[in-house]
Amino acid sequence: MAEVTLLMAIHCHQPVGNFEFVFEEACAKAYEPFVRVLERHPQVRLALHYSGPLLEWLIAKRPPFMERLRALIARGQVELLASGYYEPILPLIPEADRQGQIALMRRLVQTQCGTEPAGLWLTERVWEPDLARTNELDLDADRRPEEEDGEREDEGRGGGHDGRQEEEAQEEGRRGQTGLRGRAACLSRPN
Numbered sequence: 001m002a003e004v005t006l007l008m009a010i011h012c013h014q015p016v017g018n019f020e021f022v023f024e025e026a027c028a029k030a031y032e033p034f035v036r037v038l039e040r041h042p043q044v045r046l047a048l049h050y051s052g053p054l055l056e057w058l059i060a061k062r063p064p065f066m067e068r069l070r071a072l073i074a075r076g077q078v079e080l081l082a083s084g085y086y087e088p089i090l091p092l093i094p095e096a097d098r099q100g101q102i103a104l105m106r107r108l109v110q111t112q113c114g115t116e117p118a119g120l121w122l123t124e125r126v127w128e129p130d131l132a133r134t135n136e137l138d139l140d141a142d143r144r145p146e147e148e149d150g151e152r153e154d155e156g157r158g159g160g161h162d163g164r165q166e167e168e169a170q171e172e173g174r175r176g177q178t179g180l181r182g183r184a185a186c187l188s189r190p191n
Helices: 020-040 052-061 063-074 095-113 131-136 163-175
Strands: 009-012 046-050 078-080
Touching: 009 020, 020 052, 020 063, 046 052, 052 063, 052 095, 063 078, 063 095, 095 131
Parallel strands: 009 046, 046 078
Antiparallel strands: none
8 A cells, every 4th residue: 555644734823912811712722732742642743833923922921832832843743834924815915015924924933933934824725826936035034134244143142032033023024124135025914
């Protein structure tokens, strides 16, 4: 019998401004138990996606959960996917917004989870052929244009949680500066 490979990606999302009790309940009934199962079954490998607002909440409210997630990533069991930060339907927003949303999310995953997302979650699984062009563009959120020729300011420092980096990434996103080698992008941030 031929071998079958199953690729699995689990999507977790809470929208901006959702009620605190909804985050709490979803974490207690879904996110925590799922990670617990993964910890007990290291042979199971999959991709996980946490939307920007949910990842922000987990970082702020559930540091032990984040440590457990980082451990799963470090042992190669879990790969985190990027996405548009605020879960936009990418084909419906301008290219600059797409780039900004993806760059902001990639930077959060890099700085808070210590990994470079290689894949992309498509909100509502909406695909249009021009998304391939978005994916081909340089979305290096870790390098700002002024850093291209010199050493990075934070180079050589250890990894781990750095609140300053998180704040900078969020502020860059709000201002629309994504580090896209001189290209500016503005975000479609919900009110």
